[in-house]
Amino acid sequence: MDGTAFLGAAAENLLPARLQMAVTLGAHIILASLGVGLPVLMLAAEWRYLRTGNRHWYVLTKRWSKAFAVMFPIGAVSGTVLSFELGLLWPEFMGRWGSVIGMPFTMEGFAFFLEAIFAGIYLYGWDRLSARAHWYIGWPIAIAGFFSAFFVVTANSWMNVPSGFQLVDGTLKNVDPLAAMFNPATGAQVTHMILAAYLVTGFVVAAFYARQLLKDAHNDYARRALSLSLWIALPLAPVQLIIGDWSAKVVAETQPVKLAAMEGLYETTAQAPLHLGGWPNDQAKQLDYAIALPGVLSWLAYGDPNAVVLGLEEFPPEEVPPVAIVHIAFQIMVAIGTAMVLLALWGGIAYVRKGSWPRSRAFLWAIWWMGPCSVAALEAGWIVTEVGRQPWIVQGYMKTAEAVTEAPGIWPVFAITIFIYLALGVATVLVLRHMASVPVEEVQDGS
Amino acid sequence: MGPEDLLLLVLMTALTIYALFGGADFGAGVWEFTSAGQSTEKERRHIYKAIGPVWEANHVWLIFVLVILMNGFPLAFAALSRALWVPLLLAMVGIVFRGASYAFRYYSRGSRTELKTWEALFAIASTATPFFLGASGGAIASGTLPIDANGAFRGDFLTGWMTPLAIFTGFYEVGLCAYLAAIFLAREAAAIDDPELAPLWRRRALSTGLWMGLLSASGLVVVWLEAPGLHAGFMSRGWPLVALSLLGGIGSLVELGRSNYLRASLAAATAVTAVVWGWGVAQYPLLVPPSIDKDMAKAPDNVLWMMLLVSTIGAGLLLPSLAYLFILFKSSQALEEVESTTRLKGGGESASHSTA
Numbered sequence: 110m111d112g113t114a115f116l117g118a119a120a121e122n123l124l125p126a127r128l129q130m131a132v133t134l135g136a137h138i139i140l141a142s143l144g145v146g147l148p149v150l151m152l153a154a155e156w157r158y159l160r161t162g163n164r165h166w167y168v169l170t171k172r173w174s175k176a177f178a179v180m181f182p183i184g185a186v187s188g189t190v191l192s193f194e195l196g197l198l199w200p201e202f203m204g205r206w207g208s209v210i211g212m213p214f215t216m217e218g219f220a221f222f223l224e225a226i227f228a229g230i231y232l233y234g235w236d237r238l239s240a241r242a243h244w245y246i247g248w249p250i251a252i253a254g255f256f257s258a259f260f261v262v263t264a265n266s267w268m269n270v271p272s273g274f275q276l277v278d279g280t281l282k283n284v285d286p287l288a289a290m291f292n293p294a295t296g297a298q299v300t301h302m303i304l305a306a307y308l309v310t311g312f313v314v315a316a317f318y319a320r321q322l323l324k325d326a327h328n329d330y331a332r333r334a335l336s337l338s339l340w341i342a343l344p345l346a347p348v349q350l351i352i353g354d355w356s357a358k359v360v361a362e363t364q365p366v367k368l369a370a371m372e373g374l375y376e377t378t379a380q381a382p383l384h385l386g387g388w389p390n391d392q393a394k395q396l397d398y399a400i401a402l403p404g405v406l407s408w409l410a411y412g413d414p415n416a417v418v419l420g421l422e423e424f425p426p427e428e429v430p431p432v433a434i435v436h437i438a439f440q441i442m443v444a445i446g447t448a449m450v451l452l453a454l455w456g457g458i459a460y461v462r463k464g465s466w467p468r469s470r471a472f473l474w475a476i477w478w479m480g481p482c483s484v485a486a487l488e489a490g491w492i493v494t495e496v497g498r499q500p501w502i503v504q505g506y507m508k509t510a511e512a513v514t515e516a517p518g519i520w521p522v523f524a525i526t527i528f529i530y531l532a533l534g535v536a537t538v539l540v541l542r543h544m545a546s547v548p549v550e551e552v553q554d555g556s
Numbered sequence: 557m558g559p560e561d562l563l564l565l566v567l568m569t570a571l572t573i574y575a576l577f578g579g580a581d582f583g584a585g586v587w588e589f590t591s592a593g594q595s596t597e598k599e600r601r602h603i604y605k606a607i608g609p610v611w612e613a614n615h616v617w618l619i620f621v622l623v624i625l626m627n628g629f630p631l632a633f634a635a636l637s638r639a640l641w642v643p644l645l646l647a648m649v650g651i652v653f654r655g656a657s658y659a660f661r662y663y664s665r666g667s668r669t670e671l672k673t674w675e676a677l678f679a680i681a682s683t684a685t686p687f688f689l690g691a692s693g694g695a696i697a698s699g700t701l702p703i704d705a706n707g708a709f710r711g712d713f714l715t716g717w718m719t720p721l722a723i724f725t726g727f728y729e730v731g732l733c734a735y736l737a738a739i740f741l742a743r744e745a746a747a748i749d750d751p752e753l754a755p756l757w758r759r760r761a762l763s764t765g766l767w768m769g770l771l772s773a774s775g776l777v778v779v780w781l782e783a784p785g786l787h788a789g790f791m792s793r794g795w796p797l798v799a800l801s802l803l804g805g806i807g808s809l810v811e812l813g814r815s816n817y818l819r820a821s822l823a824a825a826t827a828v829t830a831v832v833w834g835w836g837v838a839q840y841p842l843l844v845p846p847s848i849d850k851d852m853a854k855a856p857d858n859v860l861w862m863m864l865l866v867s868t869i870g871a872g873l874l875l876p877s878l879a880y881l882f883i884l885f886k887s888s889q890a891l892e893e894v895e896s897t898t899r900l901k902g903g904g905e906s907a908s909h910s911t912a
Contacts, residue, residue, distance in 0.1 A: 182656070182658065183659060186656060189618070193647075196633055197648075218616070218619050218623045219869075221616065225613050230881055234884060287862075514641070517714065529652065543664065544665065
């Protein structure tokens with residue numbers, strides 16, 4: 110195979126391979142987030158049960174752990190798929206950078222294994238352990254889940270800000286895996302993602318019970334479940350706003366072109382405005398229909414309303430990511446994040462004044478909507494990170510097109526993948542719905 | 557002995573444990589596949605129960621194999637990902653269906669048809685996955701994958717992996733899984749003193765064992781004919797392990813004949829371990845024969861040392877936890893209790909399953 114044929118195969122593969130990765134990762138990120146968040150909810154409910162002896166908390170713990178038990182193995186296989194795909198779709202990437210970026214994956218292997226072991230003990234051990242011991246056994250699941258997410262996201266942050274190595278005449282030198290893991294993007298990105306996992310879990314679970322309360326306002330069981338899940342979701346929403354700001358500051362410093370794409374900022378500007386909404390117009394090199402808040406972007410990114418923010422014009426066109434996708438995804442994430450903060454304010458004010466979350470139907474409706482919206486925000490944020498890094502797979506060092514496999518048949522593989530993942534998604538939802546359809550009153554021993 | 561050798565020991569250990577425990581899990585599904593239509597509800601329940609709460613853990617070992625290659629021997633990982641595009645892709649599909657259908661089958665409250673669908677998917681995926689993983693191993697062991705020293709693949713992506721040894725190893729691996737599972741299920745049946753299941757699984761284990769003996773012998777012939785490099789390795793270094801695996805295999809048959817299932821499973825485990833290590837030892841120091849050896853593929857030494865440190869700390873956390881898991885659910889009796897209390901109640905077929 111000569112050089113041109115090689116490039117041809119790789120170029121054709123780039124789009125389907127990226128779509129394949131997007132679909133499999135996009136599905137996994139939901140399951141993984143619930144895998145990180147649900148154990149915390151289970152522990153909280155079980156703790157309430159231990160403290161109060163109230164049967165509802167017991168039933169709730171059991172049901173949440175059942176849902177966890179269904180989703181955990183699906184998340185495990187979708188994660189296994191990704192570890193295969195890293196090699197199958199991106200062999201150049203792994204062959205070249207495996208020694209630098211592999212360490213967090215090794216660590217994640219152990220963290221995930223611990224999570225699986227303790228999940229097994231927790232789920233099957235209700236009658237083999239004392240009530241208190243059973244609660245303690247749940248902790249390693251939550252802790253290992255946290256660290257799984259931590260390790261994996263350090264690998265992704267390295268792709269954004271590669272560190273911990275030197276390139277001398279094309280050869281890797283002085284590889285330092287710890288410096289690679291703890292690169293300048295790690296802190297903000299890891300915190301942002303783990304908080305997102307808890308937020309999504311909290312809002313998705315809350316949405317489910319908000320729906321039940323909309324149907325039957327006197328359902329005490331659903332009221333308790335909603336209250337507990339809101340305790341995870343609402344307090345974290347404003348925290349995520351601050352972390353998101355931190356994250357944007359890091360992006361401004363380390364990936365200015367990504368920030369410009371996120372904001373749809375074509376020209377380098379002092380007193381750069383923050384754009385709300387808007388449609389990037391690549392022909393006219395301007396953002397149409399946006400509301401501009403002068404100086405706010407400069408202030409948010411650099412703490413100075415007069416600071417100069419680099420526009421897309423500063424970068425070679427072939428190194429600029431698809432602006433429309435990145436900008437719109439970013440707007441979606443920010444809009445939903447803002448809505449979360451407003452919901453948190455609504456809930457928080459009511460809680461301070463009345464000592465309980467709002468009971469109005471409007472609030473329940475809002476929570477119900479926020480469930481799917483929080484998942485959309487999760488996906489949008491991930492699109493910003495990944496698409497905003499294009500055309501690079503390793504920012505500044507390796508283009509995604511250089512990393513992709515030359516293997517044939519990626520489009521059919523992608524088509525089959527969509528079919529399989531859709532089928533599994535539908536099946537998961539059906540199994541969960543079946544589970545949830547057992548009336549609480551009929552539950553004898555909490556199953 | 558450098559850090560890469562120590563790491564290869566870790567890799568081989570993970571691979572061995574996966575072959576044993578993951579293998580037995582796959583084997584249970586293989587039995588469901590091969591006995592479809594003949595087996596009774598009771599037999600199927602026996603299979604599912606034996607997999608039980610530890611099934612998840614048994615399959616994480618494969619992830620270790622992947623990440624150790626990826627992190628410690630990235631060139632080999634990339635080369636194998638290219639050359640084994642088709643079998644690894646198919647194994648991946650198998651893993652997805654196996655894991656998902658097991659979970660759905662276990663927790664589904666759906667109709668009988670729905671359960672049957674998941675059971676069928678589980679059985680097919682449990683058979684296909686070890687076949688393609690085994691074929692991948694066989695393709696490597698053939699020593700004829702057209703891979704350059706820089707990891708580039710010069711062969712046909714669709715058919716380049718299909719060596720005679722690869723196809724043989726695919727079937728051989730499925731057989732190994734079935735054999736391990738049969739012994740394990742015989743032991744479980746004997747432990748609960750079941751008058752129907754115990755002799756059934758003893759008979760199945762014995763006949764599978766005999767077939768595996770024949771296959772092993774013919775496998776040596778295939779290696780001799782098709783993989784001269786591996787054959788030379790067997791003759792010079794690997795022969796004690798080849799002998800050990802034959803001894804283990806024969807020993808497991810003898811102990812099965814005497815209905816001593818614990819010893820039979822230990823002997824069979826010895827045989828499988830010796831097969832895996834015999835392959836590794838015979839091929840050493842090549843990771844991807846004929847072109848990539850450990851020194852070409854390895855990550856820098858400080859990375860390897862850190863991986864060893866991480867593995868040591870990780871093992872220090874893992875092994876006690878794993879031991880606790882197994883002790884907590886060790887006996888069949890315990891599983892019976894778990895079954896009856898954790899399975900969903902009050903709805904449709906799954907309830908009648910659990911009381912069947």
